[in-house]
Amino acid sequence: MNILLFGPPGAGKGTQSALLIKKKAMRQISTGDLFRAAIKGGTPLGLEAKSYINEGKLVPDSVTIGMVREELSKHRGPFILDGFPRNVAQAEALEVLLNELKISVDRAIFLEVPNAYLLGRLTGRRVCKTCGATYHIEAKPPKAKGVCDVCGGPVIQRDDDKEEVIKTRLEAYEESTKPLKDYYQVKGQLVTVDGTGSTEDVFGRIDRVLRS
Ligand code: AMP
Numbered sequence: 001m002n003i004l005l006f007g008p009p010g011a012g013k014g015t016q017s018a019l020l021i022k023k024k025a026m027r028q029i030s031t032g033d034l035f036r037a038a039i040k041g042g043t044p045l046g047l048e049a050k051s052y053i054n055e056g057k058l059v060p061d062s063v064t065i066g067m068v069r070e071e072l073s074k075h076r077g078p079f080i081l082d083g084f085p086r087n088v089a090q091a092e093a094l095e096v097l098l099n100e101l102k103i104s105v106d107r108a109i110f111l112e113v114p115n116a117y118l119l120g121r122l123t124g125r126r127v128c129k130t131c132g133a134t135y136h137i138e139a140k141p142p143k144a145k146g147v148c149d150v151c152g153g154p155v156i157q158r159d160d161d162k163e164e165v166i167k168t169r170l171e172a173y174e175e176s177t178k179p180l181k182d183y184y185q186v187k188g189q190l191v192t193v194d195g196t197g198s199t200e201d202v203f204g205r206i207d208r209v210l211r212s
Contacts, residue, residue, distance in 0.1 A: 001026075001210055002103060004081045004189075006180055007111035009169045010121035011195045012202060015134055016111065017082045019203045024210070029071050030082040031064055033132065054159055056168030058086055058176060065093045072101060081105075087176035091183050107209060108184035111195035111202070115170070122166050128153045 003026075005013045017028045035053055038046030045067065052059045068084050085091040098104060113121075126135040126142075130153025135142050142148060146155050160169065184190035193205045 001106045002079050002081075003210070004085070004105055004108040004184075005111065006083070006086070006108065006177060007195060008113060008115075008118055008173045008177070009166070010118040010125070011111040011113045012121075012199070013082045013111060015199055016203060016206055017080050018134075019199070020080055020206070023203075023207075025078070027075060027077055027079045028082055029068065029079055029084070031059075031068065031084040031086075032082070034067055034071065035059060036132075054165070056160055056165040056172065058172050061087070061089050061093070065090060065097075068094070069097055072097060072103075085180060086172075088179055088183055091180055105189065107191050108180075108187075108189040109206060109209060110181055110184070110190060110192045112192050113195040117196065118170065119163075119166060122161050122169075123163055125161050126155045126157055129156050130154070 005017060007013060014030065014032070017030060020026045021028050035046070035049045039050050039053070040046070045063065048063055049059045058064075064084065064086075068081075072079075081094075085094050094105075121136070124137040124139070126137060127133070128135075128148035128151060131148060131151040133148050133150045134140075135155055142155050147153075148155050159165070181190060181192075191209050193202065193209060195202055
């Protein structure tokens with residue numbers, strides 16, 4: 001099964017994708033992770049994306065769609081698209097791309113989390129600089145402060161998880177990404193999943209969708 005996972009920043013897309021990879025042998029294509037890897041590697045793509053990401057804005061569609069095209073063409077097998085599409089133009093481009101590659105998306109899962117939860121989730125989020133494992137200062141702190149449980153790397157706050165940038169990210173979500181709910185509703189692919197509660201509870205809900 002191929003799925004899209006979308007929702008507001010802080011909805012838990014990355015956390016749930018990590019579980020899906022582990023438990024369902026699916027491959028994750030996260031545009032946010034791909035951009036961060038490009039920035040870390042100092043590639044031309046990273047240089048182009050960096051200023052948008054640091055300001056909490058969406059990276060231009062031409063850059064993002066090209067990157068996804070390359071990634072999807074690389075491998076076969078079930079995948080989770082995490083954080084793409086993020087607007088209707090990207091959703092339309094994805095449809096063209098999937099037709100070309102003769103693959104389809106089975107479900108567009110919208111992870112629904114009320115706005116009141118998002119700020120706390122994002123400002124408290126910490127990530128491992130080396131392996132990308134995610135933590136939260138209250139809900140899921142690493143065992144040793146500042147050290148990743150998985151790989152021992154440094155646990156840091158993403159620049160775009162700082163409060164002043166989060167505001168812009170949430171605005172970009174409201175304006176560009178939320179309309180995707182209607183887009184996938186019309187296509188009959190939308191499934192809304194309650195993204196509140198424990199990681200395991202949310203995963204259980206997603207799992208039920210995948211089994212249905
Ligand atoms: P994320 O890790 O999904 O929260 O993404 C981090 C940042 O990467 C976003 O705030 C955007 O600046 C950029 N980004 C990720 N995915 C996309 C996308 N599909 N289109 C445009 N920008 C994106």
